[in-house]
Structure formats: structure tokens, C-alpha cells
Amino acid sequence: xxxxxxxxxxxxxxxxxxxxxxxxxxxxxxxxxxxxxxxxxxxxxxxxxxxxxxxxxxxxxxxxxxxxxxxxxxxxxxxxxxxxxxxxxxxxxxxxxxxxxxxxxxxxxxxxxxxxxxxxxxxxxxxxxxxxxxxxxxxxxxxxxxxxxxxxxxxxxxxxxxxxxxxxxxxxxxxxxxxxxxxxxxxxxxxxxxxxxxxxxxxxxxxxxxxxxxxxxxxxxxxxxxxxxxxxxxxxxxxxxxxxxxxxxxxxxxxxxxxxxxxxxxxxxxxxxxxxxxxxxxxxxxxxxxxxxxxxxxxxxxxxxxxxxxxxxxxxxxxxxxxxxxxxxxxxxxxxxxxxxxxxxxxxxxxxxxxxxxxxxxxxxxxxxxxxxxxxxxxxxxxxxxxxxxxxxxxxxxxxxxxxxxxxxxxxxxxxxxxxxxxxxxxxxxxxxxxxxxxxxxxxxxxxxxxxxxxxxxxxxxxxxxxxxxxxxxxxxxxxxxxx
RNA sequence: GGCGCAUUCGUCUAGUGGCCUAGGACGUGGCCCUCUCAAGGCCAAGAUCACGGGUUCGAAUCCCGUAUGCGCUACCA
Numbered sequence: 001x002x003x004x005x006x007x008x009x010x011x012x013x014x015x016x017x018x019x020x021x022x023x024x025x026x027x028x029x030x031x032x033x034x035x036x037x038x039x040x041x042x043x044x045x046x047x048x049x050x051x052x053x054x055x056x057x058x059x060x061x062x063x064x065x066x067x068x069x070x071x072x073x074x075x076x077x078x079x080x081x082x083x084x085x086x087x088x089x090x091x092x093x094x095x096x097x098x099x100x101x102x103x104x105x106x107x108x109x110x111x112x113x114x115x116x117x118x119x120x121x122x123x124x125x126x127x128x129x130x131x132x133x134x135x136x137x138x139x140x141x142x143x144x145x146x147x148x149x150x151x152x153x154x155x156x157x158x159x160x161x162x163x164x165x166x167x168x169x170x171x172x173x174x175x176x177x178x179x180x181x182x183x184x185x186x187x188x189x190x191x192x193x194x195x196x197x198x199x200x201x202x203x204x205x206x207x208x209x210x211x212x213x214x215x216x217x218x219x220x221x222x223x224x225x226x227x228x229x230x231x232x233x234x235x236x237x238x239x240x241x242x243x244x245x246x247x248x249x250x251x252x253x254x255x256x257x258x259x260x261x262x263x264x265x266x267x268x269x270x271x272x273x274x275x276x277x278x279x280x281x282x283x284x285x286x287x288x289x290x291x292x293x294x295x296x297x298x299x300x301x302x303x304x305x306x307x308x309x310x311x312x313x314x315x316x317x318x319x320x321x322x323x324x325x326x327x328x329x330x331x332x333x334x335x336x337x338x339x340x341x342x343x344x345x346x347x348x349x350x351x352x353x354x355x356x357x358x359x360x361x362x363x364x365x366x367x368x369x370x371x372x373x374x375x376x377x378x379x380x381x382x383x384x385x386x387x388x389x390x391x392x393x394x395x396x397x398x399x400x401x402x403x404x405x406x407x408x409x410x411x412x413x414x415x416x417x418x419x420x421x422x423x424x425x426x427x428x429x430x431x432x433x434x435x436x437x438x439x440x441x442x443x444x445x446x447x448x449x450x451x452x453x454x455x456x457x458x459x460x461x462x463x464x465x466x467x468x469x470x471x472x473x474x475x476x477x478x479x480x481x482x483x484x
Numbered sequence: 485g486g487c488g489c490a491u492u493c494g495u496c497u498a499g500u501g502g503c504c505u506a507g508g509a510c511g512u513g514g515c516c517c518u519c520u521c522a523a524g525g526c527c528a529a530g531a532u533c534a535c536g537g538g539u540u541c542g543a544a545u546c547c548c549g550u551a552u553g554c555g556c557u558a559c560c561a
Contacts, residue, residue, distance in 0.1 A: 162489095
């Protein structure tokens with residue numbers, strides 16, 4: 001390879017940034033960064049009807065969130081722009097006309113009705129679907145409503161070499177005369193893609209596996225135009241748990257949804273990089289820098305991968321635990337602002353969050369979990385609501401538990417240094433003194449002050465909540481125990 | 485239907501002719517640690533390498549069939 005490495009991510013702005021699609025962007029970017037090449041973003045907005053407003057911004061937001069930067073493309077420009085295909089219409093039209101003039105393509109005047117009719121007949125006769133070449137040799141010129149079609153050779157085969165799959169061969173006669181230029185003046189994907197990849201000096205086309213069947217026609221286009229084809233690498237698809245193409249019904253598919261749910265960008269990079277690529281037989285946890293260093297096309301697999309949510313959760317937990325305490329607080333703040341009950345004063349007290357989070361860090365799978373009713377609300381609210389039946393220790397019963405708490409309460413009130421160590425030094429011997437197991441004392445206190453049965457360690461929790469709140473909540477619990 | 489791609493534990497994967505009685509990770513089960521929950525440590529179950537033929541002294545690895553899955557078959561990308 002003497003040519004500089006130039007790869008591109010060419011999304012169509014027809015929706016949200018799908019994780020499968022983003023994985024493709026990631027692989028292209030990793031490839032470019034590994035080999036010191038260029039990564040280009042090109043917006044393929046050639047389907048006017050399906051283009052959705054805001055989609056470009058969402059895609060770019062997703063890329064930025066992951067830290068995937070582009071050397072050329074929207075916002076940054078570059079020497080081969082514009083990078084929106086809708087701004088390059090003249091180029092495609094000119095090339096399409098040249099293709100017609102050179103005998104590689106032709107104008108087709110067939111109406112949508114005729115095409116529909118043709119397809120219906122083909123289907124009824126169990127014939128392979130495809131354009132019947134009605135206009136192929138009519139020598140038609142441009143006209144309103146006309147399209148330009150590629151004149152596909154009727155004999156022979158077309159073979160291309162795929163970096164991941166080896167040689168792939170197609171029989172030309174099975175390929176129909178696809179549309180190159182639509183009647184609205186926009187190019188189809190095929191035309192625009194080939195022209196732009198050439199004009200933008202793309203060296204490697206790395207795209208999803210679903211493009212394999214159209215590649216031979218792209219090769220024909222390159223040949224007709226006298227362009228040198230790039231290297232092709234078709235990447236495995238990402239599937240849902242039921243082995244079908246990953247889609248909404250499998251759950252979250254937009255990268256931005258994962259951000260909302262509290263997955264870290266470093267998790268997404270690591271996890272997505274492992275969907276269809278591996279470094280070796282052992283290494284799974286890698287930061288971006290390491291992945292870039294190790295990413296080669298040779299290690300991209302050929303098999304489709306199923307998106308494994310459980311593993312994602314595990315990995316996110318690992319990355320959350322690795323965060324510096326202060327960093328965790330920064331990242332968790334937006335979730336707390338958004339999800340803590342309204343009764344909690346805004347802005348949320350950052351210093352206080354800084355005390356809570358060390359207790360939560362090794363328990364979080366996502367950042368969003370830092371602000372759930374069943375995890376942390378009790379740290380922030382004045383009052384807590386919970387099922388009081390959870391209060392009593394099973395053996396002691398309501399009365400016994402009440403009795404125990406009444407003995408504990410004054411000792412807590414007497415304690416001047418209400419921090420974890422003194423608390424433990426007080427409560428543990430006290431339990432023994434009362435002839436109880438530590439858990440029998442700790443559990444009711446835990447429930448009384450948090451309303452929960454599963455929490456971070458009791459003493460740290462009490463320290464963070466503070467003496468006043470703990471005492472108050474235990475007193476409230478005593479009232480409830482009396483009522484049980 | 486046609487064409488194409490693929491096929492190793494439930495899942496992600498390692499493996500490119502002998503290192504494989506197939507390795508790691510997630511998940512699952514058990515044990516340990518332990519005030520609960522996590523985290524962590526240890527152990528276990530889990531793949532006749534889709535199936536059937538070859539080639540070879542020897543195949544998960546090479547070849548050929550079959551099956552299955554997925555993709556494509558638009559004036560969508």
C-alpha cells in the first residue's frame with residue numbers, strides 16, 4: 001500500500017445513531033488511527049423522503065461523545081468537500097451523463113406503474129425479480145421523470161477481493177440494471193458512493209456485510225469510470241438475541257440511549273470494539289489507546305455477533321469502578337439533577353454527592369443507577385417512605401426489635417463522633433452485650449435509616465447521613481414498630 | 485425462488501495441520517470473605533469444533549457436498 005490510508009464513515013441521516021452503524025464508524029476510525037491515516041465523515045443524504053431533521057446532529061453528537069474525531073467532514077471541512085452529498089448533485093449528474101455518453105448507462109423512461117406491473121408479473125411467474133431492460137437499447141434521452149440506469153454486462157462474472165472474506169464472485173447476468181440517478185435529480189447510494197470514494201481518495205471501504213451483494217456493481221462503475229477501486233472489507237453484522245438484525249424491539253439501539261442510561265463512552269468503545277474484533281485469547285479490557293495500537297483488519301472476524309447486554313453491564317461496572325472519585329461525581333451529577341425527587345433542593349449539593357458516591361461506586365452498573373429510588377434517594381430526601389414490615393428482625397419480632405432499638409438509640413445520641421469507626425466500635429460490642437448477632441442489630445438500623453434492605457455498608461452510610469437524620473429515622477421506626 | 489456470506493460452550497471470542505483430552509471472558513451454580521447488597525478470591529457445569537464425505541501419518545484448522553442461519557434481490561441506504 002503506497003497510497004495514504006483514507007477511510008470514511010458515510011451515514012445516511014435517516015434516524016438515530018444505531019449502535020451497529022456506530023460500530024462501523026468505530027472500526028473505520030480505529031483503522032485510520034492505527035495506521036496513521038485519515039478518517040472522513042461524509043453525510044449521504046440522498047434520500048430526500050427518508051431524511052430526518054436533526055439526524056446529522058445526533059450522529060455527530062454520538063461520535064463526539066465516544067471521542068471519535070474526524071479529519072474531514074461536517075463542521076471541519078477538508079480539501080475534498082463538500083461532505084454532504086446533497087451539495088454535490090452537479091457532480092453526480094455530470095458523471096451520470098458521461099456514463100450515458102460512453103455507453104455504460106442509459107436513460108429509462110419506465111413509469112412507476114409499469115415497474116410495479118412488471119414486478120407483479122415476475123412474481124406470478126416465479127421469475128427472479130429485476131428490471132426487464134425495457135429501455136436499455138432504446139437510446140432514450142433525458143426527460144422529466146426519467147432515471148439513469150447502469151448497463152450491466154449480460155455475460156461473464158465479476159470478482160472482487162474482500163480483505164475479510166477473500167475473493168467473492170458474482171454472475172453478471174444475475175445483476176439487473178440498477179438506477180444510478182433518480183428522477184428527482186439525486187443519485188442513488190451506488191453512484192454517489194463510488195464517485196465520492198474516488199474523489200475523496202478513499203483507500204479502504206469498510207462497511208457492513210449487507211453491502212456485499214452490491215459490490216460487484218460498484219466494481220462495474222469503477223471500471224466504467226476508469227477509477228481504481230479501493231480495497232473492500234465487509235464487516236460482520238450485529239444481531240439481536242434472536243439472531244435477527246439488531247433493531248428497536250431488542251431494546252435500546254441508539255448510541256444516545258446508552259448515554260442516557262449511564263453507560264460510559266469508554267465502555268461503549270471497548271465493548272463495541274469487541275463485537276467482531278479481538279486482540280487475542282485473553283485481553284478484553286482495553287482503553288482506546290490500547291485498542292488503536294492493536295487494531296488491525298486481519299483480526300476482524302467473519303461471523304455476525306450478537307449484542308450481549310449482560311456483558312455490557314459488567315464492563316460498564318468495571319469502568320465505573322476504575323473512575324477517580326471526583327470524576328465519578330462529575331459524571332453522576334446530571335443523572336441526580338434529572339432523577340432525584342423534586343423535593344430535593346436544586347442544584348444538588350456536589351460536596352454531599354462526593355460523600356455518597358464512594359459508598360456507591362462498586363455497586364453501580366450504570367450512572368443512571370446512582371439516582372434510583374431503590375439505591376440512593378434516601379441519602380438526599382428528608383423523609384423516607386418504605387414498607388415497615390421490613391423493619392423487624394425475624395427472630396426478635398416487632399416487639400423485640402423495638403426493644404433493641406430503644407436500647408441502641410440513647411447510645412447513638414450520646415456518641416459525639418458520629419463517624420464510621422466509632423459507630424462500629426459502639427454497635428458491634430453492643431450487639432454482643434445484648435446477646436444478639438451483629439446482623440440482628442445492624443439490619444433493623446439499616447432499614448430504619450434507608451428504608452432498604454440492601455445498601456452500602458451501614459456505618460459509612462450513617463456517617464454520610466449524619467447523626468440528626470439517623471436518630472430521627474430510628475425514632476420514626478420505633479413508632480412504626482409499636483404499630484406493627 | 486435466485487444469488488451471496490457465515491457456521492467453535494447460552495453469548496462474545498482464541499485457534500491458520502501436531503502445543504486442543506479446544507483456552508479466556510460474560511452469564512449460571514457452589515464455596516470463601518462478609519452487617520445486607522456489591523466488589524473480590526476459588527471451584528464447577530457448559531462445545532462429540534453444524535452434519536456427512538474426503539486429503540493427510542495426523543484436521544476445529546485444507547477440499548467437496550448437505551443442512552441451518554443471516555443478508556441482498558427498491559427511483560432505501
